[in-house]
Amino acid sequence: MDLEPWAAYGLELQDLGPKGRGLVAGKDFRCGEVLFREKGFRAKSPEHLALEVLASAEARAQVSHLHTGPLCHLEGHAGTLPHGVSEEEWFDAYSKVRFNSFELNGCCFLPIMALFNHSCAPNAAITQLPPHEECHTAMVVVAEQGIARGTEIVYSYNSDCLFVPLRERRKRLLSNWGFLCKCSRCQVEEEAGLEDDEEEPPEMPQLLSWEEVDLKNVNLFQARHEDPVSSPLTPPQRTFDAMKGSPIFMFEMIALTEMRNHMSKSIKERKLVA
Numbered sequence: 001m002d003l004e005p006w007a008a009y010g011l012e013l014q015d016l017g018p019k020g021r022g023l024v025a026g027k028d029f030r031c032g033e034v035l036f037r038e039k040g041f042r043a044k045s046p047e048h049l050a051l052e053v054l055a056s057a058e059a060r061a062q063v064s065h066l067h068t069g070p071l072c073h074l075e076g077h078a079g080t081l082p083h084g085v086s087e088e089e090w091f092d093a094y095s096k097v098r099f100n101s102f103e104l105n106g107c108c109f110l111p112i113m114a115l116f117n118h119s120c121a122p123n124a125a126i127t128q129l130p131p132h133e134e135c136h137t138a139m140v141v142v143a144e145q146g147i148a149r150g151t152e153i154v155y156s157y158n159s160d161c162l163f164v165p166l167r168e169r170r171k172r173l174l175s176n177w178g179f180l181c182k183c184s185r186c187q188v189e190e191e192a193g194l195e196d197d198e199e200e201p202p203e204m205p206q207l208l209s210w211e212e213v214d215l216k217n218v219n220l221f222q223a224r225h226e227d228p229v230s231s232p233l234t235p236p237q238r239t240f241d242a243m244k245g246s247p248i249f250m251f252e253m254i255a256l257t258e259m260r261n262h263m264s265k266s267i268k269e270r271k272l273v274a
């Protein structure tokens with residue numbers, strides 16, 4: 001795999017302080033330009049994808065750079081560890097998948113696209129492209145406005161939260177993604193005291209160290225999902241094996257058309273709301 005696939009798109013990976021790493025425009029982009037595209041993995045749940053990661057050394061290498069979320073979010077999972085997998089290995093793989101994937105017709109996991117940070121005032125949008133294969137997904141990131149060189153490229157992890165007040169946005173992002181949003185919009189609204197007008201401050205998830213996790217009470221697979229150990233993925237869903245050598249998906253004209261339709265719809269909706 002290309003070590004820096006974002007560089008071919010004119011993007012730079014930078015350390016952005018409290019948000020961790022993020023992708024920044026290495027040149028000016030026009031509104032509507034495709035900023036990045038990737039073919040990734042899709043499965044029923046993060047648990048299924050974590051098992052795929054654990055099953056292949058190559059897959060582990062592909063996700064080794066990813067951020068892991070707060071461990072407390074992993075509590076409540078029931079089940080047995082897959083044979084030969086240590087608790088630490090399980091939590092690492094599960095956390096990487098859980099905090100870097102999207103719920104879009106299943107659990108979609110794109111290891112490079114996961115390097116973009118979230119914003120409640122995004123300058124880019126993501127779109128899932130056809131064909132929706134059983135175990136793959138293809139997505140593009142598109143500029144929703146002109147983006148000047150040096151600007152961080154951000155999309156919204158949860159578009160439902162864009163049109164609600166600061167506290168509610170932060171609450172939703174905390175519960176789904178495990179972080180307190182520090183995007184430019186949230187920071188401006190926080191400084192303007194908008195959060196003080198609302199009820200109940202959001203609580204940061206408690207970060208646990210390995211020693212603090214009581215593994216007896218940690219259930220690996222939540223009841224909401226079928227247990228992937230007793231119901232393994234059926235062929236040809238060895239997703240990571242199938243992905244060998246082709247992380248970037250060259251999509252077709254039909255996909256571009258769908259993306260443009262989505263873009264103009266989403267821009268129109270924003271204008272209506274504004």
Ligand SMILES: C[S@@+](CC[C@H](N)C(=O)[O-])C[C@H]1O[C@@H](n2cnc3c(N)ncnc32)[C@H](O)[C@@H]1O
Nearest residue numbers: 019020021067114115116117118179181182183
């Ligand atoms: C999908 S990763 C994005 C890449 C990540 N920054 C990294 O260094 O790998 C999501 C994580 O990035 C951080 N993050 C993304 N957007 C953020 C935001 N608006 N405010 C604060 N942290 C953010 C959070 O730690 C979140 O769990």
